[in-house]
Amino acid sequence: MNQPLLFEIGCEEIPARMIAAAAEDLRLRVVAALDAAGIEHGASRAWGGTRRLAVRVDAVAATLPGSDQLVLGPPAAAAFGKDGLPTPAAAGFAKKQGIDPSTLQKIETDKGVYAGFRRAVAAQSLEQVLAASLPASVAAMSFPKAMRWGMGTHRFVRPVQWVVALHGGAIVQLELLGVPSGRDSDGHRFLAPGPVVLEHADRYVEALRTARVLIEPPERRAALTAALDAAAQGAGGTVVTDDALLDEVVDLVEWPGVVLGRFDASFLDLPPEILVTTLKHHQKSFSIRGKDALAPAFLSVANTDRDPAGHIRRGNEWVVVGRLDDARFFWNEDRKRSLASRVEDLKRVTFHKKLGSYEEKTRRVTALASAIGTKLGPDVLALDTAARAGELAKADLVTGLVGEFPELQGIVGGLLLSAEGAPAAVASAVAEHYKPVSAQDSIPSTPEGCVVALADRLDTIGALIGAGEAPTGSRDPFALRRAAGGLFRIVAERGWPVAVKDLAGWAGGGAAASAFLEDRLGNWLLDRGFTANEIEAVRRPKVDAGAFAGWPVGEILARLAIVATLRGRADFAKLVELTKRVDNILATATEAVEGGAYAENHATALALDRAHDDLAPRIRAASAANDFPAVLDRLGELVAPVAKFFDDVLVLDPKNPAATRWRRELLAKVRSTVTRDFDIRELAGQAGSNR
Amino acid sequence: MNFQRLLLGIQGFWADRGCVLQQPYDLEVGAGTMHPDTFLRVLGPEPWRVAYCQPSRRPGDGRYGENPMRVYKHYQFQVILKPSPIDVQRLYLDSLRAFGIDPLEHDIRFEEDNWESPTLGAAGVGWQVVMDGMEISQFTYFQQAGGRELAPIPVELTYGIERICMFLNDIKNIFDIPWNDAGITYGDVRHREEVEHSTYSFKEADVPFFRTQFDSWEKEAARLVEIPLVVPAHEAVLKCSHLFNVLDARGALSVTERAAFIQRIRKLACTVADAYVAQREAAGFPLLTAKSS
Numbered sequence: 001m002n003q004p005l006l007f008e009i010g011c012e013e014i015p016a017r018m019i020a021a022a023a024e025d026l027r028l029r030v031v032a033a034l035d036a037a038g039i040e041h042g043a044s045r046a047w048g049g050t051r052r053l054a055v056r057v058d059a060v061a062a063t064l065p066g067s068d069q070l071v072l073g074p075p076a077a078a079a080f081g082k083d084g085l086p087t088p089a090a091a092g093f094a095k096k097q098g099i100d101p102s103t104l105q106k107i108e109t110d111k112g113v114y115a116g117f118r119r120a121v122a123a124q125s126l127e128q129v130l131a132a133s134l135p136a137s138v139a140a141m142s143f144p145k146a147m148r149w150g151m152g153t154h155r156f157v158r159p160v161q162w163v164v165a166l167h168g169g170a171i172v173q174l175e176l177l178g179v180p181s182g183r184d185s186d187g188h189r190f191l192a193p194g195p196v197v198l199e200h201a202d203r204y205v206e207a208l209r210t211a212r213v214l215i216e217p218p219e220r221r222a223a224l225t226a227a228l229d230a231a232a233q234g235a236g237g238t239v240v241t242d243d244a245l246l247d248e249v250v251d252l253v254e255w256p257g258v259v260l261g262r263f264d265a266s267f268l269d270l271p272p273e274i275l276v277t278t279l280k281h282h283q284k285s286f287s288i289r290g291k292d293a294l295a296p297a298f299l300s301v302a303n304t305d306r307d308p309a310g311h312i313r314r315g316n317e318w319v320v321v322g323r324l325d326d327a328r329f330f331w332n333e334d335r336k337r338s339l340a341s342r343v344e345d346l347k348r349v350t351f352h353k354k355l356g357s358y359e360e361k362t363r364r365v366t367a368l369a370s371a372i373g374t375k376l377g378p379d380v381l382a383l384d385t386a387a388r389a390g391e392l393a394k395a396d397l398v399t400g401l402v403g404e405f406p407e408l409q410g411i412v413g414g415l416l417l418s419a420e421g422a423p424a425a426v427a428s429a430v431a432e433h434y435k436p437v438s439a440q441d442s443i444p445s446t447p448e449g450c451v452v453a454l455a456d457r458l459d460t461i462g463a464l465i466g467a468g469e470a471p472t473g474s475r476d477p478f479a480l481r482r483a484a485g486g487l488f489r490i491v492a493e494r495g496w497p498v499a500v501k502d503l504a505g506w507a508g509g510g511a512a513a514s515a516f517l518e519d520r521l522g523n524w525l526l527d528r529g530f531t532a533n534e535i536e537a538v539r540r541p542k543v544d545a546g547a548f549a550g551w552p553v554g555e556i557l558a559r560l561a562i563v564a565t566l567r568g569r570a571d572f573a574k575l576v577e578l579t580k581r582v583d584n585i586l587a588t589a590t591e592a593v594e595g596g597a598y599a600e601n602h603a604t605a606l607a608l609d610r611a612h613d614d615l616a617p618r619i620r621a622a623s624a625a626n627d628f629p630a631v632l633d634r635l636g637e638l639v640a641p642v643a644k645f646f647d648d649v650l651v652l653d654p655k656n657p658a659a660t661r662w663r664r665e666l667l668a669k670v671r672s673t674v675t676r677d678f679d680i681r682e683l684a685g686q687a688g689s690n691r
Numbered sequence: 692m693n694f695q696r697l698l699l700g701i702q703g704f705w706a707d708r709g710c711v712l713q714q715p716y717d718l719e720v721g722a723g724t725m726h727p728d729t730f731l732r733v734l735g736p737e738p739w740r741v742a743y744c745q746p747s748r749r750p751g752d753g754r755y756g757e758n759p760m761r762v763y764k765h766y767q768f769q770v771i772l773k774p775s776p777i778d779v780q781r782l783y784l785d786s787l788r789a790f791g792i793d794p795l796e797h798d799i800r801f802e803e804d805n806w807e808s809p810t811l812g813a814a815g816v817g818w819q820v821v822m823d824g825m826e827i828s829q830f831t832y833f834q835q836a837g838g839r840e841l842a843p844i845p846v847e848l849t850y851g852i853e854r855i856c857m858f859l860n861d862i863k864n865i866f867d868i869p870w871n872d873a874g875i876t877y878g879d880v881r882h883r884e885e886v887e888h889s890t891y892s893f894k895e896a897d898v899p900f901f902r903t904q905f906d907s908w909e910k911e912a913a914r915l916v917e918i919p920l921v922v923p924a925h926e927a928v929l930k931c932s933h934l935f936n937v938l939d940a941r942g943a944l945s946v947t948e949r950a951a952f953i954q955r956i957r958k959l960a961c962t963v964a965d966a967y968v969a970q971r972e973a974a975g976f977p978l979l980t981a982k983s984s
Binding site: 015 | 759760774775776777794795797798800801802803805816818822823824825832834841842844858861863946
């Protein structure tokens with residue numbers, strides 16, 4: 001009978017950043033072991049926690065039934081002599097297969113008669129299959145960092161403490177990384193010490209919950225979020241939400257709890273960005289927003305929901321106050337000098353060993369920001385603001401605060417400029433020029449900030465690729481690919497008429513940088529969910545492959561967004577099909593047809609001709625106005641006349657060469673209009689794809 | 692619990708678990724790891740268990756005795772268990788219980804923290820043990836030392852005993868730690884030394900003199916390892932390491948020069964490690980013969 005299969009590998013504390021990927025890797029390996037052996041099974045899922053990786057597969061068969069395997073050798077004609085005895089060829093085959101040549105039989109197949117035999121494959125138990133394949137597979141799991149322990153014979157993410165392997169209620173006997181399997185799991189290290197005896201593979205989540213381990217990540221997350229909200233409310237405020245921090249802490253605990261700590265209100269003199277970052281960076285703690293400002297309190301996540309003696313609160317407060325003291329010290333020190341005076345100090349900070357210091361980079365970025373700003377023009381941005389922001393953009397790298405909190409680069413520069421009374425536009429451009437820092441982050445809020453962000457990334461890409469640091473394979477130590485994605489987003493979201501060719505020209509770095517940016521544009525579009533065919537459908541009518549780079553990124557994106565709306569539209573599926581038929585007809589070679597007048601008299605053909613001549617100028621006009629939804633609507637109107645044409649009219653009429661010529665010309669005209677803006681033929685069979 | 696009672700307690704705990712109770716090394720070191728009973732004994736196949744308190748000097752951390760947390764010299768309690776026992780986390784938690792920490796009243800977590808010592812050619816994988824938001828220990832499974840892959844794997848437990856003592860006594864300033872019950876504080880014992888050593892490391896250390904010494908000890912280490920006199924060679928490397936730390940604190944080294952110094956020390960440490968293993972091998976790895984631990 002098919003039963004669920006459960007594996008749990010119990011480990012010493014696994015680094016939070018590795019848990020989810022490791023659990024998924026284990027799931028794939030268990031399923032692969034079943035599939036490779038041909039064992040029937042249902043759906044599977046993985047769980048990861050601080051001290052365990054677990055996988056459950058539903059409805060797994062207990063045995064792999066025995067079978068007869070047909071093994072074919074040489075053709076019968078070559079395998080048996082006239083006397084009916086095996087030839088040397090047949091003997092060689094038999095020897096290789098380890099059988100007696102006399103057991104070879106003639107076997108009829110679709111392809112002819114062959115010499116062959118049937119081999120019985122013994123039935124195997126699930127346990128035999130898993131014990132034979134899973135240990136090596138699990139031992140081969142890879143982690144960002146693995147380790148050895150004890151005698152040093154095994155390698156895993158952390159030392160393995162226990163292994164659970166259950167099929168239904170029965171133990172699957174095997175050994176993973178030197179640890180024999182059983183049914184004993186372990187609960188929360190302190191709140192529920194001692195083994196958790198699992199009676200059945202089905203009741204894993206419940207059994208662990210009883211032992212104070214929330215193994216379902218959404219459950220853990222919900223418990224944590226609720227505890228954070230309740231504690232913040234207790235302090236008269238709301239949590240300053242931070243998804244990245246929540247993602248991390250949720251994998252640091254098995255039984256989440258939250259402690260509310262307080263600090264002296266005098267620390268609220270610090271800029272909120274610095275307060276929040278100090279709490280997050282050093283203590284993985286959340287800040288609390290009060291009515292008008294931050295509250296003098298914080299929330300720390302604990303691996304327990306109790307604090308009977310107040311030690312947890314007290315300990316966290318103690319450390320937080322020390323950290324806030326440090327932050328205040330740096331903030332006071334950093335304000336003793338103007339940010340501008342620090343540009344000189346950038347001479348001693350190396351950008352790259354072949355490319356000199358950040359002071360040199362600053363000069364390049366400033367010049368580039370001016371060049372970009374000039375090209376965009378004074379209607380778009382204030383040129384002097386962008387140039388000034390470029391000059392000051394990197395100066396905060398030599399402040400104490402950025403030394404302590406590298407993630408505040410840019411932001412500290414902006415805060416210091418505001419504190420010294422610099423123009424708000426300059427402060428904002430400096431503060432935001434690292435944006436977007438992730439796919440979820442927004443681009444800088446001002447055009448000047450965007451220009452500095454472009455200049456900084458373009459310099460990094462051009463200079464580093466020029467210095468031979470282009471990314472290779474999975475290696476991208478300077479995150480140039482992410483930088484390129486940032487460039488495309490900024491110009492597209494701003495709607496600036498900037499093409500990859502322009503970006504490559506600004507970046508310098510020669511053909512290599514240019515090729516890199518073109519390649520990244522393709523990848524960036526794919527990353528945004530467009531299919532390769534959609535990209536091709538947009539590219540081909542307009543330009544050849546090399547010239548795609550000359551097209552403003554925003555325009556490419558706008559057209560792709562329109563093409564993507566065709567997914568699943570039946571009328572366009574029909575139009576695609578009809579256009580392909582047009583292709584076939586036009587591709588058919590015909591004898592040269594004498595010229596001469598031909599007066600078409602077929603009503604359907606004339607109707608298509610009229611429909612086309614009516615629609616074509618309107619399509620051209622809509623296209624010239626970049627009104628691509630209208631282009632598609634007009635194209636949609638062609639579906640019916642073209643379909644009727646194919647139903648009613650004979651195009652290739654051997655008896656009437658003049659009519660054939662006229663109708664081919666009509667179809668060529670129609671195809672040229674249909675594929676003028678989008679080569680929709682690329683979309684054949686794409687109707688089902690999803691964003 | 693006063694400072695010396697905590698120290699006695701932790702020593703007693705590990706002494707009862709088969710550790711050789713060793714004494715601090717009598718040279719300047721930056722960490723307990725540099726003691727030959729760690730750095731050399733973790734090499735090769737022989738089992739080893741040792742515990743000791745090692746006063747550790749970090750010239751760059753000196754704060755003239757004015758910072759409540761940071762000091763030029765602190766006391767590291769160091770435990771090496773080789774091979775790492777499978778229940779070492781339990782042993783560690785038991786040691787905390789031994790000096791009165793009830794895990795049910797605290798939040799004790801093992802958070803990823805991998806350790807690397809470029810000067811010793813050593814690296815390990817493990818955690819910082821965080822109690823109630825505070826780092827109280829480093830817990831490291833050594834993977835390499837002296838540039839050599841290790842097997843068996845030693846585990847190193849390092850307790851920041853000042854930290855733990857401050858926490859147990861709810862004290863905000865390291866110099867207020869009660870050293871004993873007769874009214875003597877950590878500050879009474881150590882404050883003057885902190886002021887003087889901070890002044891020395893940051894202001895007075897004679898840079899050319901330190902550079903000359905570094906070169907001399909480097910030569911001496913290379914000479915000794917050839918003979919081989921392994922422990923004296925290791926001590927010469929420790930001298931180099933400390934001289935480098937002072938030069939670094941003094942701000943005398945540029946970035947590239949600093950990297951070059953680290954490489955020079957690392958190279959010596961690796962040759963010492965090789966010489967040690969060769970010497971133990973020639974002796975037939977004496978501790979491999981069954982000695983009950």
